Structures are given as C-alpha cells and as structure tokens.
Amino acid sequence: MVKVLILGGVGFIGRNLCSYLIENNLVDHITVADKVLPATAYLNSKHKAAFDSPKLTFKQANLTNAAAVEKIFTCDDGSEYDYVFNLAAETKYGQSEGVYNEKVFGLSVTCANEAAKRNIKVFVELSTAQIYDGDKKPSKEDGKTKPWTLIAKYKLKAEEELKKIKGLNLVILRPAVVYGPGDVLGITPRLIIGAVYRQLNEEMSFLWTKDLKLNTVHVSDVVKAIWWVAATKEEKGGRVNPVTTPEIYNLADKEDTNQETINVFIREIFGIKTGFQGTLISNFARLNMESVTEDINDKHLQPWSELCKNSGVTNTPLTPYLDKELLKDNALSVDGSKIENELGFSYDVPNVTLEKVREVIDDFVELGIWPKGTTVN
Structure with missing residues (x-):
C-alpha cells in the first residue's frame, strides 16, 4: 500500500x-x-x-x-x-x-x-x-x-x-x-501580453534578442x-x-526554447506582429530596470483589465504583470538529459507545440478566467 x-x-x-x-x-x-x-x-x-x-x-x-x-x-x-x-x-x-x-x-x-x-x-x-x-x-x-x-x-x-x-x-x-494547464507564472504572462497587443492593435516587442534562452x-x-x-x-x-x-x-525538454520560439506561437494564436527592442533600448533598460518595468506593466495592466471586464471575467488570478527579475537578460539554458541517461526517463512532450500552448489558454477560457474572443480562432 x-x-x-x-x-x-x-x-x-x-x-x-x-x-x-x-x-x-x-x-x-x-x-x-x-x-x-x-x-x-x-x-x-x-x-x-x-x-x-x-x-x-x-x-x-x-x-x-x-x-x-x-x-x-x-x-x-x-x-x-x-x-x-x-x-x-x-x-x-x-x-x-x-x-x-x-x-x-x-x-x-x-x-x-x-x-x-x-x-x-x-x-x-x-x-x-x-x-x-x-x-x-x-x-x-x-x-x-x-x-x-x-x-x-x-x-x-x-x-x-x-x-x-x-x-x-x-x-x-x-x-x-x-x-x-494551470500555468500562471511560466509562459502565461507572455501569452496574456499577446492578447493585450491584439487588443491594442500594436506590434509586441520584447527586450533583448530572439536568441535569449527560455528553456x-x-x-x-x-x-x-x-x-x-x-x-x-x-x-x-x-x-x-x-x-x-x-x-x-x-x-528540460528538447526544444532549447528561446524568446522567438514563444513569439512564433504568439503570432499564430493572436494574429499580431512581434519583434525585439534591439541593443540600444535594451541596454538603456538594463540601466533603468525599475522605471522600465513600471512603464511596461502600466501599458499592459489596463487593457487586460478591460478585456476581462468586457468578457464578463470578474475574478481571475491571471495577470500580464512582469517582475523586473524576469525582464533581465538572464538566459535559462538547461541540459535535461541526465535523468534520461541515468534513470531511463523519457520526455513525453519533447518539443513545445502550438497545440500545447493553446491548451493553456483553452483551459483558462473553460474555467472562465480568460476572456473569450482574444485569439484568431
């Protein structure tokens, strides 16, 4: 037993x-x-x-x-x-x-x-x-x-x-x-921001480069x-x-996920353009992270609140808020093979797919904590 x-x-x-x-x-x-x-x-x-x-x-x-x-x-x-x-x-x-x-x-x-x-x-x-x-x-x-x-x-x-x-x-x-399903703090804030930029009808641009690792x-x-x-x-x-x-x-899965990996799915799901701020703006952000983080969150929080209100979502744990710790240019690059080699473990989801990313959103929509109509289809 x-x-x-x-x-x-x-x-x-x-x-x-x-x-x-x-x-x-x-x-x-x-x-x-x-x-x-x-x-x-x-x-x-x-x-x-x-x-x-x-x-x-x-x-x-x-x-x-x-x-x-x-x-x-x-x-x-x-x-x-x-x-x-x-x-x-x-x-x-x-x-x-x-x-x-x-x-x-x-x-x-x-x-x-x-x-x-x-x-x-x-x-x-x-x-x-x-x-x-x-x-x-x-x-x-x-x-x-x-x-x-x-x-x-x-x-x-x-x-x-x-x-x-x-x-x-x-x-x-x-x-x-x-x-x-149930992810609130992993890639979900980026997905929420994608919904915000669809609402704003603007291009979504992240700091740093497309190659920044986000395994x-x-x-x-x-x-x-x-x-x-x-x-x-x-x-x-x-x-x-x-x-x-x-x-x-x-x-860690086999995808070797970076910022662009997630952006590809954001473009497909929300039908928006995505990009990156480039060296000049990113370096400025590095020196002024406190104020930059505040500006970024101010831009995203109100549109998300309006999306939820208009869709009848009155209470949700989901937020586009990003802490300054997560906006820094730290690469999360991880070798996850030891558990396979030593213990015979295998990853059932070795790659990030559109289906698996959409599953996160669909689950929240079904729960009534993500506004309907934010995606392309």
Whole structure:
C-alpha cells in the first residue's frame, strides 16, 4: 500500500501530480497539505476529479510552522508515508528576502527534517533551474550556480541545507520554465501580453534578442519525473538501506526554447506582429530596470483589465504583470538529459507545440478566467 504526502499539492504542479498519480493508479492514498483551499484555487474539471477521489485527503496547513508540519506528517492510520513530495514554496516574484527565507528556505528545511526523523523512504525537493549562471551554455547538474531571482537564491540555500540532513533520502529536481494547464507564472504572462497587443492593435516587442534562452518543460513531464525519481530511488535502497547521497536532476525538454520560439506561437494564436527592442533600448533598460518595468506593466495592466471586464471575467488570478527579475537578460539554458541517461526517463512532450500552448489558454477560457474572443480562432 503506497501512501504519499504532497506538500503544496494545490499549486500548479501539485494539482497535475495528483491527477497523474490517481489516473495511472500509482498510489493507494494521497494526502495533500496546502495553505490554499482547493475550492478557491481555480481547479479545472480534471484536477477537481482528482481532489474528489476517495484516494485523496486534503489538509489545510501552514507548512512554515514546525508543529503543523509534525501533525501533517502523521498518517490517519498511524503508519508512515512512503514518499514525500515538497512542491510548497512562495512562488510570487517581488517579495522581500524575509518572505523567501521563511516560505522557501525555512519551509523546506522544516519539512525535510521531519521526513528524516520519520525515516521516509524518499523525499523529493522541487527546486528551480534559475539557480544556474544565466549564460547561453546549457547548464548541467554540476554547473556553476549564480541564482538570478530571489526565489532561486533561497531554493539553492535550501538545497545546500537539505544535503546536510542525516538520514534524508533526498532527490532534488531543477525544472526549467514549466508550462501547461494551470500555468500562471511560466509562459502565461507572455501569452496574456499577446492578447493585450491584439487588443491594442500594436506590434509586441520584447527586450533583448530572439536568441535569449527560455528553456521549457511541460508540466506532464515534471509530474512524471517526480514519481519516476521517487520510485527509482527506493529501488536503490529505501527505508531499510537508504542511499543518503542526494541525487540532482534537471528537467528540460528538447526544444532549447528561446524568446522567438514563444513569439512564433504568439503570432499564430493572436494574429499580431512581434519583434525585439534591439541593443540600444535594451541596454538603456538594463540601466533603468525599475522605471522600465513600471512603464511596461502600466501599458499592459489596463487593457487586460478591460478585456476581462468586457468578457464578463470578474475574478481571475491571471495577470500580464512582469517582475523586473524576469525582464533581465538572464538566459535559462538547461541540459535535461541526465535523468534520461541515468534513470531511463523519457520526455513525453519533447518539443513545445502550438497545440500545447493553446491548451493553456483553452483551459483558462473553460474555467472562465480568460476572456473569450482574444485569439484568431
């Protein structure tokens, strides 16, 4: 009887993981712990079905609180969980370092210590590929680290602390930009901006160049990998003879996605022209990022609000807002082959396609949180 605990299981990746585990009959029971209630999380019909399954139990919890974590780790039947998947973290950009220290670093360490204390078979920590030095060369797992967002800074800090915990059977996953149904922060803001420029009847021009890397991985491959590494790790030892050397794997598809890759789909979906600002304006932006970011967001927020209002969308988590951390010229270039070579994993979505990108929008339209009539067809 396989029982798993998913920390942060209501979020984008968590809800997809729940569906994957239940649809493929991989577990006997799932406990989801999250501060966000499923009823308020804009779950689509597929994800709702997973949360309505008798195999799944939801428990609301503040995972930064050690007492709450200890309670969550206690199974209702008194047994221990086989696997714990930590997908919980502050994901919003632009927060203070104190927030990330508590809700990224502190949360991970608290949950990992509890897992070690209980001798959990495998603890999977979801990190980010933003911890790597942002250059054009694809980063491997042993590549140079130079976090270029505050979230990544505290994810890396958490990684280093988790590696020190004795008895923790640890696997760390570092995904590139994750997209797919439920994606709010990956490529979706760019898609929203595409809808805005269709409304404005203007060309959409991004900073930097078309070659700036923006490597991607579909959420279906991320959740498949989360399960894959846990099951493989247990085969190597598990609770009886744990392999205590942490294992780290990147997750990135074969597309080698860059800014132009996404722009091609934006042109097809919204019927607009796209381009890039060029060296002069981009270099000016680099020196004046605060004001440039403010101007960019001011231009996009009002038209998006009007689109939603005119379409009867009164409440939506979607926004074209871009934080200045994401507007910098940091290349997200990731080598995701190690997990294939070492564990026999394969990517089911090896390339970004128009169908997969449109699927993101269609899912939001069906939920009533994306305005209708924003696309060409």
